Structures are given as structure tokens and as C-alpha cells.
Amino acid sequence: xxxxASLVVTMVVGCGSKGVSDARKKVLKVSMGLAEEEWKxxxxxIFPDFEKKYGVKIEPVQMEAxxxxxxxxxxxxxxxxxxxxxxxxxxxxxxxxxxGLMEDLSSYRDMIPREVIPALVPVGEFSGKLxxxxxxxxxxxxxxxxxxFNEYGLKPPTxxxxxxxxxxxxxEKEGMGRVVIKENLxxxxxxxxxxxxxxAGGDPxxxxxxxxxxxxTFLKELQPYLSxxxxxxxxNTPNQYLATDSAYLVQNWPFTSVxxxxxxxxxxxxxxxxxxxxxxxxxxxxxxxxxxPKNAPNKEMAVKFMEYLMSKEVQEKLTSKLGxxxxxxxxxxxxxxxxxxxxxxxxxxxxxxxPRPNLTYWADVDKAVNSALREIIFxxxxxxxxxxxxxxxxxxxxxxxxx
Numbered sequence: 001x002x003x004x005a006s007l008v009v010t011m012v013v014g015c016g017s018k019g020v021s022d023a024r025k026k027v028l029k030v031s032m033g034l035a036e037e038e039w040k041x042x043x044x045x046i047f048p049d050f051e052k053k054y055g056v057k058i059e060p061v062q063m064e065a066x067x068x069x070x071x072x073x074x075x076x077x078x079x080x081x082x083x084x085x086x087x088x089x090x091x092x093x094x095x096x097x098x099x100g101l102m103e104d105l106s107s108y109r110d111m112i113p114r115e116v117i118p119a120l121v122p123v124g125e126f127s128g129k130l131x132x133x134x135x136x137x138x139x140x141x142x143x144x145x146x147x148x149f150n151e152y153g154l155k156p157p158t159x160x161x162x163x164x165x166x167x168x169x170x171x172e173k174e175g176m177g178r179v180v181i182k183e184n185l186x187x188x189x190x191x192x193x194x195x196x197x198x199x200a201g202g203d204p205x206x207x208x209x210x211x212x213x214x215x216x217t218f219l220k221e222l223q224p225y226l227s228x229x230x231x232x233x234x235x236n237t238p239n240q241y242l243a244t245d246s247a248y249l250v251q252n253w254p255f256t257s258v259x260x261x262x263x264x265x266x267x268x269x270x271x272x273x274x275x276x277x278x279x280x281x282x283x284x285x286x287x288x289x290x291x292x293p294k295n296a297p298n299k300e301m302a303v304k305f306m307e308y309l310m311s312k313e314v315q316e317k318l319t320s321k322l323g324x325x326x327x328x329x330x331x332x333x334x335x336x337x338x339x340x341x342x343x344x345x346x347x348x349x350x351x352x353x354x355p356r357p358n359l360t361y362w363a364d365v366d367k368a369v370n371s372a373l374r375e376i377i378f379x380x381x382x383x384x385x386x387x388x389x390x391x392x393x394x395x396x397x398x399x400x401x402x403x
Contacts, residue, residue, distance in 0.1 A: 030084065199279060271345040
């Protein structure tokens, strides 16, 4: 019996998008990279209505964003695509398109709701074609301890000068830095450096322009007053810093409000959109998009599910139950009262959000930015000379990638 079942599975997987069995058409394999509590909401609140309406069983597949290219490419080369739909980090799209792994969704453009945040659509476009649909925007907002700010007569900083003053005051009053800038020399610190560079009028992919020099110069001035936790700050640790009063000001993703305020009871932790640099305010537009792999066995059902994920009904549930920002401007009606100020901060930050460039050589940019950060801030090397060196490294990577 087990041998027969194995043969059936092999036949279903190996048939590709042509000649898909009736049994496989009743299964929709959806790949996402989620935490268990997020999968729980999907299984209990999102999937059932769709399954009931279309008589299909959704089979969730855990796939981290960094693994998607390798796994989909392997299936594609074997003519054995077995994933119908993916949600993918908007930073890791270019390789999927470059390798020809995704369906062109241009003919479904009319599915995009009118209520979508306009800046989310271009993220999924490559060479005039639409390969990914908007789904889940994300942007860091600034969390601060209102009680501690009031204690020292401080207001949340709105520009670099005020940020420096706030950081200096906390350090002087408490003998310890209480402001966190992510400097973990990973993707998290890349985001903060992008924000600093862009807000100074620079281009992080160029890295040695005037704005980039200004950003690193400012960070070097700010460094003595920062919390030592900055070196360990990632997407998750700021929750602990805020909860234990080891940091009073930090930029992080909106889910912090659920973890620290709702679950942790730290009502003194408030949020706003953040500060501007000498040229503008800028925040990296993060989040995920929806795509359909080429030769997906159940493409027709995947298209229906794609539309369902963008619906007001689903977006409202994801917002209210998970604290996710919505791709729709009309999906905040069911947000609880305690959440509203945090989503106001999110929506304000989204006004200044800029997508990260979709580059096939992104790993080289990420490495260059963090290498410059390490050498300038932690090793005290010359700012301009260091940035010139890593500008050249990025240019070499660009040339090697043929872009």
C-alpha cells in the first residue's frame, strides 16, 4: 500500500503543469516563511473560507525567503514544479525573475485593488512586466519609552540634531546609552544604513557619494552615546530591550507593538514614524509579495488564492490578528483601539517608504555596506577612503552581474 501511495505522489509531482491529476487539482501548495503563531492564524482564520468555497485543500509549505531560489530552481530544472504560490520577501525577487522561475502576471494586473498603497506595485515589476502582486508591506517605526522621555523632559526626535541630543542626554543622565541603532553587521544594520544614507540625499548602492559620507559622519558622531545593545540589535532583540528598559528609543518592525505592548503590558512604549535627515525622511519598504512559479500544477486555483489574499476580508484579519500593516488603505476597520496609534505611525512612515533595489548582486551590496560600517565605526578607519573602496567593490559586482 505504501509503495502504491509513493508511486501516486511521484506521478503527481513529476507531471508538471500539463496533465495534472484530478487529485492534485484539489490541492493548493502554498509556500510562505512564517513563524508558528503566524501559521496558526493562516490555518485557523485565512485558509478555511477559501478551502470551503473552492473545495480545495491548502497545503502549507514552510520556505524561508533565502531558500526560495534554490528550491524553485531545482524543481524547475527537473520539470517537477510542486509549488503553486509563494509569498516572498520583496528584497529577494530579482534572482527569481532573472532565472525565469516566475509566471508573468501582467494579464492579472486588474486584480490589484484600487485601495492598494501605490508604492507597493512597482516592487513587483521587472522590465515593464508584473511578476509579483502586492501582499504585505512592512516598514520600521520608532518605538520609545514615554515615561523615560518625560522623566528627562525630552520629546521624540524628529531630525538628526534632536536624535543626537536625546542620545547624549540619556547617556549623561544614566551613564549608559539608551538609544539603539542596529549595527549587527547583518541585514538589519543594512536597513538602518539605507535609511541614514537616503535621508542625507545619498544612494547606498553608490556608497561613496556626498549623502553616504554625511550618513557615516553623523553615525560616528552619534556612536559614543548609543546603547551597547546596538551591536546585537536585529529584528527581534529590540523587543527585549524595550521590555526590560535597557533601551528607550529604537526603530523596529510594527510587530513589536504586539509583543511588547499587548503581550508584555508595557503601555508606556509608544511609537511614531521617526526622524528625517538633512535632506528628507526615508524608510526602507520591506514586506512580502505574491508570486506564482512557472509550471505551477494548480495555477488556476493559485490565481484565485492570490486575489483572495489581496481582499479586504483577508487583509483585515492579518492586520487585526497579527499586527501586520495592510497593503490596502481600507483594511484598518477592525483594528483594536490599543493598536490604532501604532498603525497611525506605520501609515505615516509608509509615506516616506522607499523600496530596496532589486539587484541580482544584492549580497555584494549588503556585504559592502556592513564592511564599511565595521571599518568606519568599530575600527576607526577613514570615512571617504573606506567608502571609495567599497564603492569599487559594488561596481565590480555590478559588472560581473552584467547590470
